[in-house]
Amino acid sequence: MKPLLLWTALFxxxxxxxxxxxxxxxxxxxxxxxxxxxxxxxxxxxxxxRTGEMVTRNYAQAWLDLANCVEANRTDLLNDLFTxxxxxxxxxxxxxxxxxxxxxxxxxxxxxxxxxFYSPDGGEMQLEDSAQLEMQVFDGQxxxxxxxxxxxxxxxxxxxxxxxxxxxxxSVGNDAF
Amino acid sequence: MPRIFTLCTLLAxxxxxxxxxxxxxxxxxxxxxxxxxxxxxxxxSATFYLLGPSHxxxxxxxxxxxxxxxxxxxxxxxxxxxxxxxxxxSSTVFQVLPASPARLSFLLHPSRVPVSNxxxxxxxxxxxxxxxxxxxxxxxxxxxxxxxxxxxxTRTGQTTRGITWFEMGSTxxxxxLQVVAAIADANEPRVIQQVASDACHLHMTASxxxxxxxxxxxxxRDCAGNALPDGTxxxxxxxxxxxxxxxxTPIKKDKASAQFQLSGNARxxxxxxxxxxxxxxxxxxx
Numbered sequence: 001m002k003p004l005l006l007w008t009a010l011f012x013x014x015x016x017x018x019x020x021x022x023x024x025x026x027x028x029x030x031x032x033x034x035x036x037x038x039x040x041x042x043x044x045x046x047x048x049x050r051t052g053e054m055v056t057r058n059y060a061q062a063w064l065d066l067a068n069c070v071e072a073n074r075t076d077l078l079n080d081l082f083t084x085x086x087x088x089x090x091x092x093x094x095x096x097x098x099x100x101x102x103x104x105x106x107x108x109x110x111x112x113x114x115x116x117f118y119s120p121d122g123g124e125m126q127l128e129d130s131a132q133l134e135m136q137v138f139d140g141q142x143x144x145x146x147x148x149x150x151x152x153x154x155x156x157x158x159x160x161x162x163x164x165x166x167x168x169x170x171s172v173g174n175d176a177f
Numbered sequence: 178m179p180r181i182f183t184l185c186t187l188l189a190x191x192x193x194x195x196x197x198x199x200x201x202x203x204x205x206x207x208x209x210x211x212x213x214x215x216x217x218x219x220x221x222s223a224t225f226y227l228l229g230p231s232h233x234x235x236x237x238x239x240x241x242x243x244x245x246x247x248x249x250x251x252x253x254x255x256x257x258x259x260x261x262x263x264x265x266x267s268s269t270v271f272q273v274l275p276a277s278p279a280r281l282s283f284l285l286h287p288s289r290v291p292v293s294n295x296x297x298x299x300x301x302x303x304x305x306x307x308x309x310x311x312x313x314x315x316x317x318x319x320x321x322x323x324x325x326x327x328x329x330x331t332r333t334g335q336t337t338r339g340i341t342w343f344e345m346g347s348t349x350x351x352x353x354l355q356v357v358a359a360i361a362d363a364n365e366p367r368v369i370q371q372v373a374s375d376a377c378h379l380h381m382t383a384s385x386x387x388x389x390x391x392x393x394x395x396x397x398r399d400c401a402g403n404a405l406p407d408g409t410x411x412x413x414x415x416x417x418x419x420x421x422x423x424x425x426t427p428i429k430k431d432k433a434s435a436q437f438q439l440s441g442n443a444r445x446x447x448x449x450x451x452x453x454x455x456x457x458x459x460x461x462x463x
Contacts, residue, residue, distance in 0.1 A: 089231030096233035171255035
């Protein structure tokens with residue numbers, strides 16, 4: 001009986017140790033919003049698996065950065081994954097929010113993303129994003145607006161040296177796709 | 178009794194909420210860059226907010242009067258929230274749609290392409306309105322293609338979600354190939370250079386003079402007759418008693434030349450890129 005107890009204790013200890021070691025990775029992964037990329041109908045060029053993984057990861061990180069940016073009204077958070085018109089527009093939004101004393105809180109419940117266009121030279125990729133977002137807007141401490149409606153975005157991403165950038169992020173009507 | 182009171186309170190709150198949702202009346206959709214009017218009901222003063230994808234407006238308003246939204250406040254397409262807060266907040270949502278096509282972003286790849294290469298050129302055009310919103314409704318883009326030997330042809334592409342693209346092969350003649358993408362008043366010209374392809378029928382002649390042999394190629398052209406550009410490297414290789422020796426030399430005025438010192442009989446070959454030329458046997462004095 002005693003060896004059985006000892007082995008059980010050892011097993012439990014080892015399990016706890018492993019669980020503790022893997023904790024930071026799961027925390028980090030959990031903080032990124034869930035993005036599911038569908039690329040079956042992409043044209044004219046097929047998407048490579050590695051590219052799909054990179055786009056998915058970068059797009060999820062971009063949404064995390066966006067949410068933090070409009071919550072804290074900090075444009076420096078846009079530097080890593082936004083460029084072009086997307087960055088210009090978000091920068092303007094943050095400047096306006098700061099001027100008006102507003103901030104926006106996003107509770108991101110995930111993005112169902114369909115890759116629809118990948119240019120022949122691999123320089124641009126267009127995505128349709130059906131996002132599940134809770135949005136709350138605060139003026140100071142007062143919540144002035146809250147919405148849980150699903151939102152749709154048309155996204156253009158372009159590759160950089162080591163990542164895919166969000167070049168355009170446009171909210172579109174629910175009947176757009 | 179307390180239950181009835183609670184029920185009445187909940188009902189009152191629900192009615193109030195319902196009534197307040199009716200405070201603002203905006204059109205469901207509006208075109209980007211067009212001013213609009215939001216009618217309001219009520220009598221009190223309130224703070225009005227307009228939350229757009231790239232712009233926020235906050236100002237004081239008097240409920241019961243129309244709120245005018247300036248054209249530049251709705252320049253960005255997307256979902257907008259109009260909110261009025263007095264003792265409580267009420268809101269309405271409307272959609273700003275892209276205006277008509279007015280701008281193009283046009284990409285033509287690559288910048289240099291060998292002649293007679295199938296589907297080597299690709300063009301992608303993005304259609305925007307004057308406020309840089311992607312025009313989602315299908316639009317026709319004309320591509321005016323001017324070939325190196327002069328003629329111009331036009332092909333038309335229809336956009337899907339603001340994008341149209343095409344592929345084409347390069348033509349047999351080297352030179353400037355210009356593609357102008359056009360929609361409405363917007364024209365975006367791009368130029369690529371069609372360059373000669375690989376050398377074809379590469380041929381050299383030798384002029385021995387004692388232990389020295391001078392080599393010169395005929396004018397180097399591709400199979401379509403285009404001269405390879407000056408600076409293209411041609412390799413002459415000699416194998417004789419002294420071993421193997423290679424001279425890499427650039428084309429100058431369509432030809433390449435080199436000179437070897439011979440040690441006995443030599444075999445000399447010439448190559449340019451992937452193209453191999455003729456081989457010569459040259460006898461040198463021992």
